[in-house]
Amino acid sequence: MLDFFTIFSKGGLVLWCFQGVRGPAATAPVNALIRSVLLQERGGNNSFTHEALTLKYKLDNQFELVFVVGFQKILTLTYVDKLIDDVHKEFRDKYRNEFQQKGALGLLNGTFDFKDDFMRLLRDAEESSKVQAPTVMKTFEQSLKSQKTVKCMIETRGEKPKEKVKNKKNKGSKKDGTEAVAAPSKASAADKQLSAAGVKEELTKDEILQKNREEFFRRHMKAGEKSRSPKPDAQKEKGKKPRVWDLGNSNAKVLDYSNSATNGSAEACPVEEFDPDMALGDKNREPGRLYDLEYESDDEAEEEKVVQNSSKPSVKKGGLGGMFGMLKGLVGSKSLTRDDMDPVLEKMKDHLIAKNVAAEIAVQLCESVAKKLEGKVMGTFTTVTSTVKQALQEALVQILQPQRRVDVLRDVMDAQRHRRPYVVTFCGVNGVGKSTNLAKISFWLIENGFSVLIAACDTFRAGAVEQLRTHTRRLNALHPPESHGGRTMVQLYEKGYGKDAAGIAMEAISYARNQGFDVVLVDTAGRMQDNAPLMTALAKLIAVNAPDLVLFVGEALVGNEAVDQLVKFNKALADHSMAQTPRLIDGIVLTKFDTIDDKVGAAISMTYITSKPIVFVGTGQTYCDLRSLNAKAVVAALMKA
Numbered sequence: 001m002l003d004f005f006t007i008f009s010k011g012g013l014v015l016w017c018f019q020g021v022r023g024p025a026a027t028a029p030v031n032a033l034i035r036s037v038l039l040q041e042r043g044g045n046n047s048f049t050h051e052a053l054t055l056k057y058k059l060d061n062q063f064e065l066v067f068v069v070g071f072q073k074i075l076t077l078t079y080v081d082k083l084i085d086d087v088h089k090e091f092r093d094k095y096r097n098e099f100q101q102k103g104a105l106g107l108l109n110g111t112f113d114f115k116d117d118f119m120r121l122l123r124d125a126e127e128s129s130k131v132q133a134p135t136v137m138k139t140f141e142q143s144l145k146s147q148k149t150v151k152c153m154i155e156t157r158g159e160k161p162k163e164k165v166k167n168k169k170n171k172g173s174k175k176d177g178t179e180a181v182a183a184p185s186k187a188s189a190a191d192k193q194l195s196a197a198g199v200k201e202e203l204t205k206d207e208i209l210q211k212n213r214e215e216f217f218r219r220h221m222k223a224g225e226k227s228r229s230p231k232p233d234a235q236k237e238k239g240k241k242p243r244v245w246d247l248g249n250s251n252a253k254v255l256d257y258s259n260s261a262t263n264g265s266a267e268a269c270p271v272e273e274f275d276p277d278m279a280l281g282d283k284n285r286e287p288g289r290l291y292d293l294e295y296e297s298d299d300e301a302e303e304e305k306v307v308q309n310s311s312k313p314s315v316k317k318g319g320l321g322g323m324f325g326m327l328k329g330l331v332g333s334k335s336l337t338r339d340d341m342d343p344v345l346e347k348m349k350d351h352l353i354a355k356n357v358a359a360e361i362a363v364q365l366c367e368s369v370a371k372k373l374e375g376k377v378m379g380t381f382t383t384v385t386s387t388v389k390q391a392l393q394e395a396l397v398q399i400l401q402p403q404r405r406v407d408v409l410r411d412v413m414d415a416q417r418h419r420r421p422y423v424v425t426f427c428g429v430n431g432v433g434k435s436t437n438l439a440k441i442s443f444w445l446i447e448n449g450f451s452v453l454i455a456a457c458d459t460f461r462a463g464a465v466e467q468l469r470t471h472t473r474r475l476n477a478l479h480p481p482e483s484h485g486g487r488t489m490v491q492l493y494e495k496g497y498g499k500d501a502a503g504i505a506m507e508a509i510s511y512a513r514n515q516g517f518d519v520v521l522v523d524t525a526g527r528m529q530d531n532a533p534l535m536t537a538l539a540k541l542i543a544v545n546a547p548d549l550v551l552f553v554g555e556a557l558v559g560n561e562a563v564d565q566l567v568k569f570n571k572a573l574a575d576h577s578m579a580q581t582p583r584l585i586d587g588i589v590l591t592k593f594d595t596i597d598d599k600v601g602a603a604i605s606m607t608y609i610t611s612k613p614i615v616f617v618g619t620g621q622t623y624c625d626l627r628s629l630n631a632k633a634v635v636a637a638l639m640k641a
């Protein structure tokens with residue numbers, strides 16, 4: 001039934017392998033598991049699907065081993081978890097001495113004659129699953145329902161059932177401030193007891209809903225309290241500032257678009273007077289350089305405080321204060337257990353959620369860290385908190401540095417060599433900053449000596465073409481043809497409103513090819529991720545024009561909503577594409593990063609879910625407010641207390 005079972009070291013040495021009769025070679029699926037899960041810090045779940053196979057795995061962090069079993073995903077093998085646990089235990093026990101005494105050499109030179117043991121364990125596991133299979137139904141008298149019925153009858157007569165009284169109290173607690181805090185926690189404690197007694201199944205739907213709501217509010221209140229820590233004034237002053245367009249002419253003449261077939265050429269878009277300093281933002285920057293995202297990380301003192309705070313419980317437990325208490329937090333050569341880590345992980349999870357990381361992802365991340373650390377022998381003078389924190393920090397940096405790096409300048413030069421324009425399509429919902437960031441990217445490309453054709457393919461939103469026209473004018477004013485050897489560095493290609501966007505993009509690309517433009521930036525209409533006809537149109541635009549880069553623009557401001565948008569855009573592009581191998585999103589432009597203070601969780605959630613790199617980060621409303629992602633800066637902001 002199994003396709004394979006393999007045991008290898010984290011260093012990549014295969015120690016032992018069982019190959020099923022019909023199964024495919026283990027190499028490709030195991031390599032995929034290593035690449036997509038183990039190296040990408042996505043180990044929260046111990047199962048992985050590769051083509052027709054399901055892979056389950058277990059890590060032994062003490063001896064740095066990985067146990068992987070593979071079987072056809074259409075099979076439901078209930079014994080696999082038990083098998084993997086049993087094999088892990090037996091293999092460890094059998095070769096423990098070899099690993100402990102010889103270390104890495106033990107792995108290299110060891111002979112692992114494990115076939116008989118494995119076959120025995122496999123047989124046992126299969127047998128145990130067969131024995132458990134038929135479950136005899138309980139009689140009514142045996143079931144808890146019979147007891148409940150009697151109880152209910154007694155309670156409803158004299159007084160209201162406890163559960164209902166409690167729920168009412170909670171409803172009323174909205175008005176009563178003192179009860180508001182106490183009630184949910186009492187309720188959840190009582191509920192825990194109920195579920196422990198196995199009565200949970202008897203709760204009505206409403207009661208379960210109410211219970212979940214209370215649990216949710218309780219958690220949120222906790223997270224809220226933590227995030228409400230006072231901030232320095234300088235930070236408070238940050239936030240969204242209204243945009244002031246000194247060229248944002250409300251003059252009807254300028255907005256009159258009846259004379260449209262201009263293609264945004266320099267002559268048709270006369271350069272207007274405006275304050276270049278304001279449009280540029282930072283005057284002291286190096287032209288053409290895409291700066292890394294900066295972040296002032298916390299000072300060491302604050303970090304220390306976190307470590308000490310979280311090791312406090314161990315101090316209290318032992319009843320030893322001062323130096324001894326501190327030493328108790330040091331685990332020395334002890335190997336880490338789940339119980340050691342759980343309180344720290346719980347805190348980390350709440351912290352991540354408070355920083356806007358999607359709750360589900362925060363849980364998976366902590367689970368992945370736990371799996372990676374469980375059984376690991378800690379160094380002397382290290383606390384559990386600092387070990388967990390460091391592992392989490394490493395995992396976060398890893399997530400933000402996805403496998404595929406997008407180097408736009410290199411790719412543009414490559415396209416230049418092939419005498420064709422490099423095409424980038426921008427997509428996303430309305431108002432996230434597509435046009436603004438498209439203009440910033442144009443500016444950056446121009447400063448790097450590349451000419452840009454902007455294709456106005458948002459033929460839907462009133463003012464979209466005019467917005468791009470204004471940007472084109474400004475960019476031309478900042479980089480007039482005179483400073484580029486008579487060459488017009490940016491032009492707008494537009495055909496007005498209501499026309500087919502895919503067709504306009506196609507015309508723009510061929511226009512750019514004929515006119516020798518280096519880059520075509522295609523602006524598309526904002527659309528909601530659930531709007532099927534508009535998503536089909538976008539999939540068509542992308543399929544027909546085969547851009548080099550499809551960028552999803554999402555704002556950091558909305559946090560988890562941006563994750564939902566990204567996932568649905570990606571899925572919609574796959575579902576609505578006519579091609580066999582659909583073109584999906586290649587990278588992310590994360591905008592409005594300047595408005596979120598240190599709640600940078602959306603960056604983690606977006607890259608974790610899709611493995612897409614964040615190619616650009618928008619940090620304001622001037623042309624210079626464009627950055628590349630600096631994983632360490634984001635992680636520092638995320639870990640900041």
Ligand code: GDP
Binds near residue numbers: 240430437591592
């Ligand atoms: P579109 O509908 O997606 O094309 O969005 P726009 O480009 O019209 O931008 C919507 C609003 O977001 C405008 O007011 C922009 O100035 C603003 N905006 C865009 N990017 C950023 C950014 O990185 N930071 C801030 N603070 N505002 C931004």
